Amino acid sequence: MTFVTFDPDQLVGGGFDAAAFVTSTLAEDLGDAGDITSAAVIPADARFTGVMDSRDAITVAGLPLAEAFFRALDPDAVIERLVEDGAQVAAGTDLMRIAGNARALLTAERSALNTVQHLSGIATMTRAYVDRLTGTGATLLDTRKTIPGLRLLEKYATRMGGAQNHRMGLWDAAMIKDNHVAVAGDVGEAVARAKAAGIARIIVEVDRVDQIEPALAAGATHLLLDNMDAPTLRRAVTLVGGRVPTEASGGVTLETIRALAETGVTYVSVGRLTQSAPAADVGLDFANA
Known part of the structure; x- marks a missing residue:
């Protein structure tokens, strides 16, 4: 990070x-x-x-x-x-x-x-989310959902609240999302292209557990588990088996963050820290x- x-x-x-x-x-x-x-x-x-x-x-x-x-x-x-x-x-x-x-x-x-x-x-707001994670072992991440021109300041503020910064921009890691996959054809192909380009950090957004193995086999170094409920997250974490860090993301609130973190994910990312x-x-x- x-x-x-x-x-x-x-x-x-x-x-x-x-x-x-x-x-x-x-x-x-x-x-x-x-x-x-x-x-x-x-x-x-x-x-x-x-x-x-x-x-x-x-x-x-x-x-x-x-x-x-x-x-x-x-x-x-x-x-x-x-x-x-x-x-x-x-x-x-x-x-x-x-x-x-x-x-x-x-x-x-x-x-x-x-x-x-x-x-x-x-x-x-960040501190409130961090406090909800106490004892779970998960780390809170921010996102790129920042006011244009204020990203560095807003990400500084999340650190002051106890979070860790995710990507600062498009330049410091690949993040393969659903639209990238749609254009590339499938998750494995998208990851393979990023790896062939020499990118060291390849974060892959998956919204189904059947995308996990193809992403890992192709060289993903971090999995963003998008909009999964707690039982699905727990299953996904088990499938990953500690091979790469895992991140719960999508619609996370103060009311839901602890249950998501208790599934064993490495990180939970919250866009509303800077967005709302x-x-x-x-x-x-x-x-x-």
Whole structure:
């Protein structure tokens, strides 16, 4: 599986440019006229001290990026992160203290909060799924069902929630799905072509147990068992017999994930972690004396 690490400036090795992300996000909000509200209402030299906090119990993600937004507009801002990404915090927990130029910090506020709310929402949902897997031996995977342009950030957030990243894109492993099989003719032929192309990791989606042996015989290195109920998954895992990792996938919910994991699969993948996670309730409040 692919991992990238995060610091306040960029996702190192993952191709993510935090500075460009911050710049483009602020430009989207500022337009040509800038923050006309802050410019009209707040004196140029006014100071602001505030606290970012969570209104709900959440798993935190995105604070380094929030800091980058504030520093982009006020490089001299005093910022103290009170928790680290990946922390599970109770409702009412202070996450960050900031102090600096009022116009600058309030202009950056929404971009910073949007990022933390979105990424913490993903991390929080992910943590709930991870907790359901406790004791089963299965590992939670995310998917490529991400908002275009935000994949690296969203997959970072799933890691903060305790999941492991699946493919980062189309480039780091073959995944042969039903449409690939339909065009190639059958599972074995599709896998054989991928192996002949020199691809090391060949993930194969199977939705029937009779596809398992042809896929393995042709060289599959990972089987995605698609939309199988628990009894069928258990049978599939038995047939595979530990020869390759197995992955339960398709329509997995909090209510069903544990039963699926208890069949003995290596992984369970959940698209809704990035596709459907609600934003966390995080705010920034004025805290001047």
